[in-house]
Amino acid sequence: MWLSRAVPVRYLGSYQRLQKPPWMKYPVAYYSDFSEKKGKVAPLQETRMRDRFTLYARGGEGGSGCSSVRRSRTDRYGKPDGGNGGRGGDVILECTHAVWDFSGLQPHVKGGKAGYGTSKNRIGNRGEDKVLQVPIGTVIHLQEGEIPSQIENDSPKGLDPWDLPGTLVDPATEENLDVEEEEEVMPESVQVSDDEELVSRHLSTPKEGNFDFEEDGGDIDEVRYNVAELTEEGQRILIARGGEGGLGSVCATRYVRGTKFAKSTTIRKSILMTMEEDPDADDDDQHSSIKSGSLGSEAVLILELKSIADVGLVGMPNAGKSTLLGALSRAKPRVGHYAFTTLRPNLGNVNYEDFSMTVADIPGLIKGAHQNRGLGHNFLRHIERTKVLAYVVDLASGLDGCRGITPWQQLYDLVMELEYHEEGLSDRSSLIVANKIDENGAEERLEELERRVKGVKIYPVCAVLEEGVPELKDGLKMLVNGDGEGSERLKLENICVD
Ligand SMILES: Nc1nc2c(ncn2[C@@H]2O[C@H](COP(=O)(O)OP(=O)(O)OP(=O)(O)O)[C@@H](O)[C@H]2O)c(=O)[nH]1
Numbered sequence: 001m002w003l004s005r006a007v008p009v010r011y012l013g014s015y016q017r018l019q020k021p022p023w024m025k026y027p028v029a030y031y032s033d034f035s036e037k038k039g040k041v042a043p044l045q046e047t048r049m050r051d052r053f054t055l056y057a058r059g060g061e062g063g064s065g066c067s068s069v070r071r072s073r074t075d076r077y078g079k080p081d082g083g084n085g086g087r088g089g090d091v092i093l094e095c096t097h098a099v100w101d102f103s104g105l106q107p108h109v110k111g112g113k114a115g116y117g118t119s120k121n122r123i124g125n126r127g128e129d130k131v132l133q134v135p136i137g138t139v140i141h142l143q144e145g146e147i148p149s150q151i152e153n154d155s156p157k158g159l160d161p162w163d164l165p166g167t168l169v170d171p172a173t174e175e176n177l178d179v180e181e182e183e184e185v186m187p188e189s190v191q192v193s194d195d196e197e198l199v200s201r202h203l204s205t206p207k208e209g210n211f212d213f214e215e216d217g218g219d220i221d222e223v224r225y226n227v228a229e230l231t232e233e234g235q236r237i238l239i240a241r242g243g244e245g246g247l248g249s250v251c252a253t254r255y256v257r258g259t260k261f262a263k264s265t266t267i268r269k270s271i272l273m274t275m276e277e278d279p280d281a282d283d284d285d286q287h288s289s290i291k292s293g294s295l296g297s298e299a300v301l302i303l304e305l306k307s308i309a310d311v312g313l314v315g316m317p318n319a320g321k322s323t324l325l326g327a328l329s330r331a332k333p334r335v336g337h338y339a340f341t342t343l344r345p346n347l348g349n350v351n352y353e354d355f356s357m358t359v360a361d362i363p364g365l366i367k368g369a370h371q372n373r374g375l376g377h378n379f380l381r382h383i384e385r386t387k388v389l390a391y392v393v394d395l396a397s398g399l400d401g402c403r404g405i406t407p408w409q410q411l412y413d414l415v416m417e418l419e420y421h422e423e424g425l426s427d428r429s430s431l432i433v434a435n436k437i438d439e440n441g442a443e444e445r446l447e448e449l450e451r452r453v454k455g456v457k458i459y460p461v462c463a464v465l466e467e468g469v470p471e472l473k474d475g476l477k478m479l480v481n482g483d484g485e486g487s488e489r490l491k492l493e494n495i496c497v498d
Pocket residue numbers: 315316317318319320321322323324334335336337338339340341342343362363364365435436437438439461462463464465
């Protein structure tokens with residue numbers, strides 16, 4: 001009965017206490033009835049890593065500008081002294097080794113709201129940025145919104161004070177003074193574009209980064225794939241920009257429709273009156289619309305994790321991939337005598353004197369994984385970027401009268417599943433690790449494997465005792481370096497199954 005049953009990992013504790021676990025008798029589990037027993041598949045699959053995530057991001061709202069007038073006995077109309085609103089906080093993705101997957105992320109993220117401008121020409125505080133940590137190898141697909149832009153890791157000293165959180169310096173005054181000084185020398189056309197820029201800050205769009213992306217096509221209906229990638233520690237990209245702060249009365253009085261900076265007291269007075277009377281008017285009324293801060297930009301992103309490794313270990317559950325990763329590197333993945341011990345890819349570094357390579361242990365793959373059997377095959381995206389594939393087969397599977405899949409059948413099924421996941425995925429430098437050579441009858445199995453599978457090198461290994469591991473390391477190094485016969489590929493037509 002146990003032969004055809006899936007054993008959810010969640011129940012291990014109670015099984016171990018009650019009776020001898022069935023997988024001790026039958027090391028390979030069969031999942032032929034997964035489609036019927038959906039209830040038992042769910043707990044197993046829920047424990048997977050979150051390597052795909054939909055994120056709704058929105059920049060923080062800009063603070064409203066302040067409409068304030070400082071009057072005195074000598075100045076009947078007074079002078080405007082309302083400061084600009086602050087800029088809303090951005091939403092930023094930061095790449096770090098500290099996180100493995102997206103399980104720490106919230107689906108809806110919003111940048112901090114900025115502060116209002118106040119009298120005495122003080123600008124509002126900038127909204128707080130939301131920095132979300134994502135793992136290295138995060139790929140971004142854009143469902144809606146602007147293309148993310150990369151943030152250079154420059155020293156904050158060189159930045160515009162508008163961009164510094166919490167800055168209370170009033171750049172508006174300096175900025176406008178500069179413009180006023182330049183007014184006499186600048187040609188009219190430049191002045192107009194400068195004017196537009198002032199207003200466009202309220203409806204600003206993020207700049208495009210240095211990423212590959214498809215052509216902008218007006219409305220975004222479809223997902224734009226691979227708009228950005230985060231591959232280095234500390235790399236940051238801005239996914240939703242905070243809204244610009246509204247203009248305070250100081251800046252607003254310098255802006256008059258059709259005229260550059262109005263300086264006369266009468267015009268200033270009329271603008272102030274307009275702002276005070278109808279602060280929530282439509283965009284037609286520029287004087288009032290520029291007073292309130294603008295909303296931040298919005299984006300809907302699909303984050304996908306594609307681990308970056310030089311070598312991917314692929315094999316059936318229980319083939320010994322995690323044990324092998326431990327033998328090859330200092331990684332300490334979980335090893336168990338039951339199927340699906342590995343629920344997420346593990347990475348290890350194999351170090352040589354002059355060279356180092358990363359090896360990824362991919363969760364066990366079974367026939368029908370593309371139909372969501374076992375753990376499914378979504379995690380295969382983690383080997384899309386590997387240079388070399390190491391197929392790990394269990395030589396002892398099916399020996400001693402137990403049911404099991406022969407090593408050549410294991411290879412055939414693995415190649416099929418890779419191809420189901422993505423055509424051409426198996427078309428990369430490969431080698432075969434014939435594991436568990438220490439088991440009875442494994443030597444004969446190895447000979448037969450060598451007869452049935454052609455085209456790639458086979459390395460007999462005992463991962464537990466670390467026998468054959470140095471030779472395997474050399475073989476992997478050669479393929480990763482591209483030396484020797486780097487074009488060895490495992491092809492279906494080179495595998496002979498009955
Ligand atoms: N006799 C023998 N047993 C081994 C060898 N390598 C691994 N094993 C055993 O095989 C079982 C499965 O090993 P794992 O390393 O967890 O296998 P896996 O391929 O990572 O399994 P999944 O996590 O299910 O994908 C464990 O009980 C190991 O002790 C070997 O070289 N010889």
